[in-house]
Amino acid sequence: MSFAKLTGNQRSKEILQRLLARGRINSTLIFAGPEGVGKRQFALTFAKAANCQKASADNYAADSCDECSVCRRIDSGVYSDVTVIQPDGQYIKIAQTRAMAEEVYSHPREGRQRFFIIDEADRLREEAANSLLKTLEEPPATSTITLLTSRPDALLMTIRSRAQRLNFTALSVAEMEKYLTENYPRPASDIALLARVTEGRIGQATAFDLSVYRQERRTLIEMLELLAGGENRFRLLKAAEYLGKKEREDFEKQLDLMASLLRDLFMLATGRNDDSIINIDVADRLTPLAQKVGLRRLMDWVEKLDDLRSNLRININRQVATEAALLAIGGSSR
Ligand SMILES: [Zn+2]
The missing domain is CATH 1.20.272.10 (Zinc Finger, Delta Prime; domain 3)
Structure with a gap:
């Protein structure tokens, strides 16, 4: 989904698009906010825009086109320069952050910028967090690391201090209704109920x-x-x-x-x-x-x-x- 189609969290959207416009996308980011409000989707769209084939050679695209082969492959989870790391069992383990560290320092394989998205980053085991910290000390310009979390305070202070934090919030009822109407058309009474009962969390709405x-x-x-x-x-x-x-x-x-x-x-x-x-x-x-x-x-x-x-x-x-x-x-x- 492109930034244009993503609903809610307008402020975060503006910040990400500004980073793209300025060509300063190599920062480490923390997306903090409740489960199911779109953090992962925003991180993927950011990665798509940075690698989209419709962009000119000098600039990043302001948004993903969602049509070129890069955008489509990122959506399908099969693009080699976008890696999503999730807890292996209950935790993100040191083997995972070590494997990531090696990748972070290598050049993009096919695109312009590599992206490492760490889902549920508050589940980093202590030794894994320390190994990640070393990677964050000198990240290369061609890699962007994004940590997604619903419990930002559970992250090491030293990790937090090296990252730019974007706060995500639940969608309003009106935003939810708009999103559901556009993406999951169904009777109005269903949309009205779903928008309210899921408390503004898109992730919950799709499985409810x-x-x-x-x-x-x-x-x-x-x-x-x-x-x-x-x-x-x-x-x-x-x-x-x-x-x-x-x-x-x-x-x-x-x-x-x-x-x-x-x-x-x-x-x-x-x-x-x-x-x-x-x-x-x-x-x-x-x-x-x-x-x-x-x-x-x-x-x-x-x-x-x-x-x-x-x-x-x-x-x-x-x-x-x-x-x-x-x-x-x-x-x-x-
Ligand atoms: Zn594209």
Whole structure:
């Protein structure tokens, strides 16, 4: 994807294009920001623009053309002057940074500039980080090293001090909607939901299963509607049983989803109905529920959910804890 097509992180885009325009691309860069906001894509586009065949001999291209064989091969991950290094297992190991160090000092094989993109750079093992540090002391003009990380503070101070840092942020709802509409066309209600539920992280949006999400959400909304009525103890216990039987990780996901629904209900109860509502596609169903429950009870529910979460942290039986929480919530309505 070219800079023109990349959405969000405008400031980082401008900095990279300025480096290309000035021909000063041999610096070491740190791309810092949450997972899934496009750091890797920006690093690849930078590498494409620097090697794009459509550029003149004297200047780098301001953007990748995405059509020449170099751009296409970088996109496919088969261009010999662009290397992406990822953790081997849990860490980036010294063998990997040593192998990279040898490559950094050799001339580009086919293009103008070599690029080494270190993904999850905060997973450098200590000895690997020290070996990388030596490479960063005198990088040759024909190599650019980019470290991608969601935890920049976990990088050695000495590495940070040798690099230029670009901060990446999650996309706004409007940016996400634009990006999804252009690249993954689908019904507007799907795009609206996906843009919100993934919290501005493109990487998450492409792998997100909306139908599973909607199915799980439907079950939880039904449960909340039941709680709002404050009756039918039997069905509440059934619901607790259903939730309690889930595997721990799955169960925690359901609690996250429940928290996001409660948050939406809270917003709707205060009269807000804008981009801050995540489950915007079911706002019609949530609004009457929010009105029925009211602010005071919603606050109580949020508190009970927090209690449930901290109980689970100390490993109480999930089903028992959930029963207690749901009954307390159901009881609080009377
Ligand atoms: Zn090109």
